[in-house]
Amino acid sequence: MEKTYDPHAIERHWYETWENRGYFAPKGEGAPYCIMIPPPNVTGTLHMGHAFQDTLMDALIRYHRMRGDDTLWQAGTDHAGIATQMIVERQLNEQGVTRHDLGREEFLDRVWQWKHESGGNITRQLRRMGASLDWSRERFTMDAGLSAAVTEVFVRLFDEGLIYRGKRLVNWDPVLHTAISDLEVVSEQEQGHLWHLRYPLSSGDGHLVVATTRPETLLGDTAVAVHPADARYVELIGQTIELPLTGRRIPIIADEYVDPEFGTGCVKITPAHDFNDYAVGQRHDLPLINVFTPDAHINDAAPEAYRGLDRFEARQRVIADFEALGLLERIDDHTLMVPRGDRSGSVIEPYLTDQWYVKAAPLAKPAIEAVRDGRIKFVPENWDKTYYEWMNNIEDWCISRQLWWGHRVPAWYDAEGTIYVAHDEAAARAKYALPADLALRQDEDVLDTWFSSALWPFSTLGWPDSTDELKRYYPTSVLVTGFDIIFFWVARMIMMGLKFMGDVPFHEVYVHGLVRDAEGQKMSKSKGNVLDPIDLIDGITLDELLAKRTRGLMQPQKAKQIAKATRRDYPDGIPAFGTDALRFTFAALASTGRDVRFDLARIEGNRNFCNKLWNAARYVLMNTEGQDTGLDAQAPITLSLADRWVISRLQRVEAEVAGHFAGYRFDLLARALYDFTWHIYCDWYLELAKTVLTDASAADDAKRGTRRTLVRVLEALLRLLHPIMPYLTEEIWQTVAPLAGRAGDTILLQPYPEADDTRLDPLAEKDMDWVQTFILGVRRIRAEMDIAPGKPLPVLLAGHGDDDRRLCTANRAFLDSLARLQSIDYLDDAATAPESAMALVGDMRVLIPLAGLIDKDAELERLTREIGKLEVNLSRCRAKLDNANFVERAPVEVVEQERKRVSEMESTIARLQEQHARIGAL
Structure with missing residues (x-):
């Protein structure tokens, strides 16, 4: 072995050896044990959450493999519809070309080309982490087998009436022009305004005041709601108001959704542009007026003066017009949560559009029972409450996306818009007995990636074919995942597994926490606190780290803040720690269910x-x-x-x-x-x-x-x-x-x-405990009395019994060597011991005569000086913490560090004072 441990000298060699020799493949012997990797995005790079989660999975896999189980860790990646399409479109835009210039088929050829050339970065990084996945069985959600499984599931669910097409509100990204899932929406606090607007009563007897953060949506208002028990407005329920700028008259309705304590207690209802308003509109049978185009401009359903305006331009025009009419009550500064698309950064709009949906309730019922009756167990158990909460209140699942990259919806339309669902066009014509000359066009939409990943536990094993792997490894053993996708992925896998396999997809769900920074803050690029696992393995200089953290930041002030914090926290960059140290750290931090x-x-x-x-x-x-x-x-x-x-x-x-x-x-x-x-x-x-x-x-x-x-x-x-x-x-x-x-x-x-x-050997453990206590006692005395480590010490034993004598004799070599003893003498009960330092070993007293070992006066003087220095520093730190300006203005971590220093100094002073008193009494 080399003198110095160098992880880089060994890691690549051993991983290549393991993979090339096929050690990661299941052996076909022993009890089956299988974990499906949560498929990372093919566009992705390894982040701390991946590295943490994959360390835990790999530890389980290696453990069960060594136990002789027939172990499969299924490898694979997700096609990442939005992210992948964005990457390729950005490349095309740099060449002055759009996907529409290429057409759908050629564009998809470009995407596949990108995938083959650049889409394997995260799998290479997983190898760096030591992940012992069976790469020989690697799957991709867009490969032929998984694509066939997706089509089969869609057709079966449609034929059973569990998939339908309907017009409902969705999260709409006006830049990407597609519906997105809740998980792809990032809501953060931003500073905005709350506009208080007057809506005149049709009777001419005054007005109601509503408050809104989105004035432009009033063009689609279809009611004003008040609480049914709000005495201020009871007499107005059923009357109407004149909706300014639109020439429309809308009703005043009563609904318990309204909080009478918030604002004026009057809420504008825009069913086509707000999820809560949509629910109110359904209860009161209100019309749905969509006033936006797909790119969030005002459409022809709005008054002519606003048509074609961007939503934010329309906002300013509406406010100006209200002010001109004397209907602007006031404008308040307001902090609000703004939803943005995690890919485009655009403000997301609730948007009324035709989409494909899965009827979730019939699938959810058996999935709830599978957890309730113990066929699936959550670890920690408290996460089943979260699961039940979501599943008992489940709504239909929007599964379509307005993209080109993904599993295209297997539905065809004739000129009248009749829908024909089948595996392909030929199958559709045969299934519905359509004439050969009937023109059909395929649905342009693709399916949400969560739809294909919901099939992951069985599609990766060969379903819908009845393969040997499917029979052996399904149900899988455990799912390792974060709590944030219990509904988006875990619940949907359970529903689909029970539906198409007749059994649960896994027996246990181990839910781990999220990886946060040292202060407990969520890691994000905007905060500049993201750590790259590969940087921790290989090391990174300060300049490289600064460049990485500030790259792409548009706000110079933000870049300066991040750079300052980075220089403070990592003045010399990050040293190379190696994979094993990182993995061990993740394992040591993985307490059940808590954030890391x-x-x-x-x-x-x-x-x-x-x-x-x-x-x-x-x-x-x-x-x-x-x-x-x-x-x-x-x-x-x-x-x-x-x-x-x-x-x-x-x-x-x-x-x-x-x-x-x-x-x-x-x-x-x-x-x-x-x-x-x-x-x-x-x-x-x-x-x-x-x-x-x-x-x-x-x-x-x-x-x-x-x-x-x-x-x-x-x-x-x-x-x-x-x-x-x-x-x-x-x-x-x-x-x-x-x-x-x-x-x-x-x-x-x-x-x-x-x-x-x-x-x-309990006796050996008991005897060794005696030996250790003896040695530690002598070492403690040596340290407290500042006696040189190599100086042999004479020891006197008082209050000893026969067992103490036996152990001392039998283990004399250990005692002499590890405690550095000069001699051991036994005192009888009547003997008077000289001035000594003492340690206890059970009832026996271990005494070290101090005559000639220490200079009592010099030692007391040394301790006094040390205590004095500490008390001066302690006084300074306490003064800082007593200063309200320091506590309020300094970063939280700096204040906490100061409090920690105070606590440590107080503890050290108390220990030194006790030592001073002990020596002074000699």
């Missing part, structure tokens, strides 16, 4: 953990390579207390880790492995083993036993760690495995360690 606060300090600590394991392995190899490690079964073996203890502790951690894998407690299993590796094996056992191996008087069978324990425990530990840290463990295992008597080409296919209760 990602702090570089954590990954730095875990890079140190990687170094610790690497250096421990080098030490073991230096003491075992070319030596007898007990491979000869005929050679006698004697195990020391330390050997028996570490073997017993290994059984306990093996059992603990198995339990944490079963419960999806990645944080706890990471902690258990960290503690065993760092504290049990490295900090304690290696030092104890050194005592045996360097003892000239130790017998060969004792040294043989220690060498065997060193390599066998390390080899088992590498297998325990492998699912989380694949590269480092493989590299070390290749050298350690032969010394431990384990054969094989890769750790990836080795059996996962399982606890053996017969190897538990």
Whole structure:
């Protein structure tokens, strides 16, 4: 092994080796275990959410593969309708060409060309993360097999009356000219205005005042609503108002939707341009007047004066006209949530248009029961409440998109607009017995990508054909996903799986939190706090990081703010941590259901953990390579207390880790492995083993036993760690495995360690606890009294029993070596001990006479100086926190850091004062 751990020197080599040798493919033996990867967008790049989620999935896959299960992690990507089309259209625009210039067929050829040349970036990045997906079975939502499955599902649902075409409100992107899902709408607070407008009563007896943030939509108003119990307006219900600028008369209606405490208690109702108003309009049978074109200009349904205006130009014209008529009551500044398309950035409009819908309620009922009766279990369980809430209030699902890239709707129309749905045009003519000369045109729309991904658990396995893979791996074992797509994806997969497979698509849904920054803020480009997993693996300079974070920002002031924060947080850029350190950090942070606060300090600590394991392995190899490690079964073996203890502790951690894998407690299993590796094996056992191996008087069978324990425990530990840290463990295992008597080409296919209760040794653990307490007690005294680490210490034992004498005698070599002892003497009960520092080991007192070890006066003077410095700094920090201006104006993280410093200094001062008092009393 090289002297220094260098992740880049090993990672690419081992991944290529694993993939080229086909290690990721299922073996066809053992119980089936299958996870479907949530298909990332083919346009995408790996972000922290992907890296976090895929680390957890890969840990499960590697664990079950090593347990001997027939393990399949299904690879694949989503065609990402909007995002992909935008990329290719942008490329065409740079050449002065539009998709309409090319026509549909040639444009789609260009998209496929882009996909083949540039669409694999995220799969390459997944490989960098060590994701052991079965790439030989990789699927794409637009490949021939999945496309056939999508068409089959659409036709069947239509034939059963579960898909229909209808005119309803949708989220409409006026730039992309398509409906989009709620998940593709990003709503953020923006500063705007609230206009208070007067609507005259038709009776001429006054007016009502309505408040709106979108005055231009009043051109499509069809009512004004008040609460039925609002005494101010009861007498007006049923009367009408004259809608200004339009020449139309609209009714005053009563509806409990209205909040009488908000504004004036009067609400304008525009059913064609607001989702809540649409519901009110349905209840009161109001007309729907759409006043927008697809690109959000005013259409011919509005008065002539406004036709053709952009919606925001129309807004200014409407306000000016109201003011001219004396009908503008007032304008208030107002903070509101503005919905924007996540791709175009355009303000989204509720828009009335013809779309294709799935009747969701009949599909939702069995899906609700599947969770209620336990066939599907959410982890943590509380997420089933979210699932029930959505499913019990489900509305029909808009599945059409006005794009060219995607699964084209398999529907054809004749000149009268009659709809014919079938697998293709020939099938439509045969199915509906249409004459050969009847002209048909195919629907221009494509299907929402969520429609195709809802079929993912069975379409990827070959459905609608009855394949061997489908029979073996469906239902899959677990779905690993974020809570934000429980409805958009999880629920829809359950509905489709039950409908077309007659069974649930997975047995468990593990719901993880979102990855946030160190302050708990959501990562976003606009905040400049996004971290790139590949940058954490490879490292990135400050200049490169600044360029990446400010690229494309149109607001210079925003770019300056992000640059300032970046320089503050990463003055030297981000060092290269390697994949294993990043993966271990993700696992350690994955507490059930909670959002993850990602702090570089954590990954730095875990890079140190990687170094610790690497250096421990080098030490073991230096003491075992070319030596007898007990491979000869005929050679006698004697195990020391330390050997028996570490073997017993290994059984306990093996059992603990198995339990944490079963419960999806990645944080706890990471902690258990960290503690065993760092504290049990490295900090304690290696030092104890050194005592045996360097003892000239130790017998060969004792040294043989220690060498065997060193390599066998390390080899088992590498297998325990492998699912989380694949590269480092493989590299070390290749050298350690032969010394431990384990054969094989890769750790990836080795059996996962399982606890053996017969190897538990409670007595060894009890005795070693005594030894550790003794050594730690002496070390604490040495530290508190500022005694040099290498100075041998005389020890007196008082209040000891027979067991204490036995343990002291049996483990004298460990005590002398690790506690650096000069001598051990036993005091009888009547003896008077000299001035000493004391530690307790059970009822026994471990005494270290201080005469000649420390200069009492000098030590008291040193402690006094140290306490004084701390008190000065503490006073400064407290003064800052007592300053209201500092607390209110400084960044939250700076204030929190100052409070943390105060707490730490108070704790340190208290400890030093206690030490001062103890020495002063000697």
